[in-house]
Amino acid sequence: xxxxxxxxxxxxxxxxxxxxxxxxxxxxxxxxxxxxxxxxxxxxxxxxxxxxxxxxxxxxxxxxxxxxxxxxxxxxxxxxxxxxxxxxxxxxxxxxxxxxxxxxxxxxxxxxxxxxxxxxxxxxxxxxxxxxxxxxxxxxxxxxxxxxxxxxxxxxxxxxxxxxxxxxxxxxxxxxxxxxxxxxxxxxxxxxxxxxxxxxxxxxxxxxxxxxxxxxxxxxxxxxxxxxxxxxxxxxxxxxxxxxxxxxxxxxxxxxxxxxxxxxxxxxxxxxxxxxxxxxxxxxxxxxxxxxxxxxxxxxxxxxxxxxxxxxxxxxxxxxxxxxxxxxxxxxxxxxxxxxxxxxxxxxxxxxxxxxxxxxxxxxxxxxxxxxxxxxxxxxxxxxxxxxxxxxxxxxxxxxxxxxxxxxxxxxxxxxxxxxxxxxxxxxxxxx
Numbered sequence: 312x313x314x315x316x317x318x319x320x321x322x323x324x325x326x327x328x329x330x331x332x333x334x335x336x337x338x339x340x341x342x343x344x345x346x347x348x349x350x351x352x353x354x355x356x357x358x359x360x361x362x363x364x365x366x367x368x369x370x371x372x373x374x375x376x377x378x379x380x381x382x383x384x385x386x387x388x389x390x391x392x393x394x395x396x397x398x399x400x401x402x403x404x405x406x407x408x409x410x411x412x413x414x415x416x417x418x419x420x421x422x423x424x425x426x427x428x429x430x431x432x433x434x435x436x437x438x439x440x441x442x443x444x445x446x447x448x449x450x451x452x453x454x455x456x457x458x459x460x461x462x463x464x465x466x467x468x469x470x471x472x473x474x475x476x477x478x479x480x481x482x483x484x485x486x487x488x489x490x491x492x493x494x495x496x497x498x499x500x501x502x503x504x505x506x507x508x509x510x511x512x513x514x515x516x517x518x519x520x521x522x523x524x525x526x527x528x529x530x531x532x533x534x535x536x537x538x539x540x541x542x543x544x545x546x547x548x549x550x551x552x553x554x555x556x557x558x559x560x561x562x563x564x565x566x567x568x569x570x571x572x573x574x575x576x577x578x579x580x581x582x583x584x585x586x587x588x589x590x591x592x593x594x595x596x597x598x599x600x601x602x603x604x605x606x607x608x609x610x611x612x613x614x615x616x617x618x619x620x621x622x623x624x625x626x627x628x629x630x631x632x633x634x635x636x637x638x639x640x641x642x643x644x645x646x647x648x649x650x651x652x653x654x655x656x657x658x659x660x661x662x663x664x665x666x667x668x669x670x671x672x673x674x675x676x677x678x679x680x681x682x683x684x685x686x687x688x689x690x691x692x693x694x695x696x697x698x699x700x701x702x703x704x705x706x707x708x709x710x711x712x713x714x715x716x717x718x719x720x721x722x723x724x725x726x727x728x729x730x731x732x733x734x735x736x737x738x739x740x741x742x743x
Contacts, residue, residue: 320443325399327439332403333410334433339363340414341425343497346433346505347473348450350480350493358487364405371397374449378456385459392446400448426497433501434508441509441615442519450476451613466619469610473502506609544569544640545655546736547648549700549708550663552692553670553677555720555728557644559663562729564642572635573644576628579635584627594624596645598698625703645696649714650704659736662714663728669721715739 338345352366416422454469550556564571581588629651649660671685700708
């Protein structure tokens with residue numbers, strides 16, 4: 312670790328702490344409630360003759376001690392830096408509260424302006440703190456410690472910790488102040504927005520990667536390696552549920568004498584990622600609600616040591632797909648393979664669709680789905696794939712311009728659809 316690089320990161324951390332503190336002070340001035348991590352110190356600063364900065368330091372020290380008690384010998388000495396970070400953060404809160412002492416929200420609209428501005432400012436501070444990669448704040452440290460000790464997902468643990476802090480703030484407010492203060496609609500806004508805005512900064516302000524010595528290793532955007540052997544042919548097949556994409560892909564692979572990958576990718580991904588095949592099968596290509604997942608995923612913006620499990624699975628599967636494409640010609644069904652292999656010189660992308668009646672008939676016959684539930688099952692599966700594709704690729708699933716060929720299998724059937732793919736693929740390769 313170069314001293315110059317460490318110095319840069321430490322400076323970024325201190326600046327990030329100051330910006331976060333400024334945002335916290337601004338949220339206090341908005342008087343719509345502070346963020347979950349700040350509501351407890353704020354309430355105790357009102358109930359005792361202490362500044363918010365001092366109560367923030369006390370709370371963060373308690374959270375650090377809880378981390379040490381949980382992790383014991385596994386507590387890393389580098390995380391002792393959380394103590395000076397807590398001191399700096401507390402001092403900056405009091406200093407910025409002094410700087411903003413003349414600011415007063417005159418009406419409800421202005422309160423919301425200050426509240427939303429505070430969310431954007433706190434998020435930028437969080438972005439700098441995470442980008443610095445020196446340490447993390449005590450609240451995130453406690454969430455990470457609980458996650459590791461009890462083997463729970465970090466995102467779920469952080470939601471639990473934030474919820475507990477809000478409940479503690481509410482109870483303390485009624486006990487000390489005999490009314491509710493510090494927890495209002497602004498607290499909910501901060502819980503929902505700060506992490507999401509921090510992730511937005513991380514995606515857009517890539518020039519800040521110099522602080523950590525380059526691009527993030529866990530970045531979701533896939534940049535496929537250049538493939539030297541241009542003769543390898545990869546056919547990717549995206550498909551509507553029940554359209555027969557699996558069957559068509561098998562026929563194409565058999566006719567061309569190349570490998571076929573669909574369910575086989577489950578075992579390969581499980582092996583590569585240290586996961587169980589059951590976990591991969593249950594979670595791959597599924598994202599039931601993109602908005603709710605984004606709200607959940609934003610919890611990971613506060614720390615760089617953990618990734619959302621679905622992001623990890625997507626990265627593992629993407630690497631498996633790229634490794635296969637470098638090794639052999641093949642047909643790959645689903646898994647956003649058309650996006651993962653977008654830089655492959657001989658990748659031919661196909662989308663299979665069909666009429667609803669055709670699809671319903673197939674899933675009843677092939678998968679044994681009850682006829683009364685078939686239509687809802689189609690809608691559910693297609694929605695999951697649409698959300699998954701949009702979240703991880705930014706593309707519209709099923710949009711014709713994203714593929715070299717789209718086929719309505721209900722018109723041509725499996726055999727003829729397979730031949731159309733082979734003919735079109737050969738024509739493209741010969742003309743390229």
